[in-house]
Structures are given as C-alpha cells and as structure tokens.
Amino acid sequence: MSGRALSFGAVAEAYERFRPGYPVELFDLVLAYAGQPIRTALEIGAGTGKATRLFAxxxxxxxxxxxxxxxxxxxxxHVPAEVRTVQAAFEDLRPGERYxxxxxxxxxxxxxxxxxWSRVAALLEPGGVFASFGGPIELADPAVQEAVRAARAPFLxxxxxxxxxxxxxxxAxxxxxxxxxxxxxxxxxxQSVVERRVTMTAHDYVGHLSTVSAYLLxxxxxxxxxxxxxxxxxxATVEVAADIIVHLARRRSGR
Structure with a gap:
C-alpha cells in the first residue's frame, strides 16, 4: 500500500468533519441491484465510517x-455498536467468512x-455483490474552479x-x-451515478482539501x-458537485 494511501490517519478528525456522507439513494441502488436483502457486508478501507453508517x-x-x-x-x-471492526489492509484479510x-x-x-479481484471473489458468497463508489468533489462554478486551479498551480x-x-x-x-x-x-x-450537491463555506471547502492525499503529501x-x-x-460559500459514481458487479456462481 502506497504512502499516499496511508496519509489520512493524521487528519482523521478533519476527514470525519469535512467529507460528505452518503445518501440513502446509494443504499437503495445497491439493494435494488442485489435483488434480495443484504444481511452481511465487508467494507474495504472504511476510513471514518461514512459509508459504514449508511449500510449499518x-x-x-x-x-x-x-x-x-x-x-x-x-x-x-460514529458507527452503531454492532459494526465489527478489523485493523487490516485489504491485502491482509484472510478468506474465511463470506459476505x-x-x-x-x-x-x-x-x-x-x-x-x-480474486481476493474480492473469495470474500463473497456465490452470487454476492461487489460495489465500489466515489468520485471527485468539484466546484460547481467553472470560474471559481479555474481560479482555484490557478492558485494551486505553483504547488500542485x-x-x-x-x-x-x-x-x-x-x-461510458x-x-x-x-x-x-x-x-x-x-x-x-x-455503472450508475447518484447526483449529490453540497453547499459549504470557503473554510470548510479548504478543510475538505486538507483531507485530500495530493495536499497531504x-x-x-x-x-x-x-x-x-x-x-x-x-x-464566502461555494457549491460543489459531489456526484457518486457507482460500480456494481455480481460474483459468478461456481467460481
């Protein structure tokens, strides 16, 4: 795992404060794809539990x-008491229980x-669902986005x-x-998109940037x-486009 991947721990509280949570529409999308109740789930790289809370x-x-x-x-x-936690990188998880x-x-x-993908498949029940979701948080106003790009350019x-x-x-x-x-x-x-728009203060937007790996390095x-x-x-305030790009796939049975 890269240093960039492990750069977040120093700003865990900021990550919790400034990163947006996930809407119920995301859960509904995953559930509809599954086509049946989802009883157990394994989360890879749970961070401060923004998505953990949605599913739990x-x-x-x-x-x-x-x-x-x-x-x-x-x-x-921040998560319900019944959530199990494991301190481990995805690569260090050992197949046993399937989800x-x-x-x-x-x-x-x-x-x-x-x-x-073989590791993911080994952790899934036959016919189980894999989901990955996320996406960049972009300033909605192109002029403001360009001003930020120019301000950042000497450094990044x-x-x-x-x-x-x-x-x-x-x-596509x-x-x-x-x-x-x-x-x-x-x-x-x-592949689906859950639209998400967030309005935040300028200081909170910079707080969000303080949790982004490129700046942390x-x-x-x-x-x-x-x-x-x-x-x-x-x-003073900015609107951000924080659309969630969702990828879903089903583990083939018998493999």
Whole structure:
C-alpha cells in the first residue's frame, strides 16, 4: 500500500468533519441491484465510517476493515455498536467468512491490483455483490474552479487521483468497471451515478482539501501557502458537485 494511501490517519478528525456522507439513494441502488436483502457486508478501507453508517443503519451487519488505526478509532466513535471492526489492509484479510456484499467507498484505488479481484471473489458468497463508489468533489462554478486551479498551480498541477488503469475521463464505463468487465469472476457489471450537491463555506471547502492525499503529501509550508492562496480566491460559500459514481458487479456462481 502506497504512502499516499496511508496519509489520512493524521487528519482523521478533519476527514470525519469535512467529507460528505452518503445518501440513502446509494443504499437503495445497491439493494435494488442485489435483488434480495443484504444481511452481511465487508467494507474495504472504511476510513471514518461514512459509508459504514449508511449500510449499518439499514440493518446490514457490517465488518469494517481499515489499515490506519487513527481512522479506525474515529470510525468507532460514529458507527452503531454492532459494526465489527478489523485493523487490516485489504491485502491482509484472510478468506474465511463470506459476505453477501463487499464494498469500497472511495478506497478501492488504494488496493494492490495484483490479485485484487480474486481476493474480492473469495470474500463473497456465490452470487454476492461487489460495489465500489466515489468520485471527485468539484466546484460547481467553472470560474471559481479555474481560479482555484490557478492558485494551486505553483504547488500542485492536479489534486485528482489518476485512473488506476489509465481509462481517460469520458468513456461510458470508468474504472473499476473496466477491470470488472475483463474479469471472469464477475458478471452483470453496471455503472450508475447518484447526483449529490453540497453547499459549504470557503473554510470548510479548504478543510475538505486538507483531507485530500495530493495536499497531504506536500511539505507543510507549501500546504499552508496553497490553502491560503485558495482561500483568497473563494467566495464566502461555494457549491460543489459531489456526484457518486457507482460500480456494481455480481460474483459468478461456481467460481
């Protein structure tokens, strides 16, 4: 697991405060795809439990795995008592119990591509569902977005995580759907979008940026400068487009 993947623990409280939660529409989408009640789920890279809460509050017995101890400690403050927690990277989970759902919320790109899908399949019941969801949080006003890009440019060309398999923006099927379609272990791959709009103060938007790995990896003095520059070009409140791109697939039976 890369240093970028493990950069979040130092800002666990900020991650909890500034990252938006997940709406009930996401749960409804996964449930409709499953076509039957989801009783058990394993979450990959649960962070502070934003997605954990969504599934647990709808009666799913969630096992939340997360490699970073600080993130897991923050998660335990916010999730129902029946949520199980495991401090482990996805690659260190050992197949044993199988689940009706395995999912990752803005975390799958941090996992090791080597053997990723065979590991997921081994954790799923035959016919079980895999879900991955997330997406960039973008300023809705193009002029404000451009002003922020210019303010950031001396320190950081881009703050996005690149597509792990190089799929460019635009094609109908994005990663990880592209990999799932190529895998013999999964079928019925689908991509959907749950629209999400959030209004926040300029300071809260910069607080969100403080949880983004690209900024976390900057030297501390550079990070302070870039946040100061961004704050100067932002209006008092901003609207962000935080659409959730959802990929769903079903484990083939008998494999």
């Amino acid at each position: 509050r709808h009666g799913v017995l969630v096992t939340a795995s997360e490699p970073d101890g600080a993130m897991l400690a923050e998660l335990r403050k 009706g759902l395995v999912y990752a919320a803005a975390a799958l790109h941090w996992t090791d591509p080597e053997g990723r 060309e881009s703050d996005h995580v690149p597509s792990p398999d190089g799929t460019p923006p635009g094609p 099927m994005q990663w990880p759907g592209t990999e799932l379609q190529r895998s013999e272990l999964f079928a019925d791959v689908r 900057l030297p501390g003095s550079d990070r302070e400068q870039v946040f100061s520059r961004i704050l100067r070009v932002l209006p």
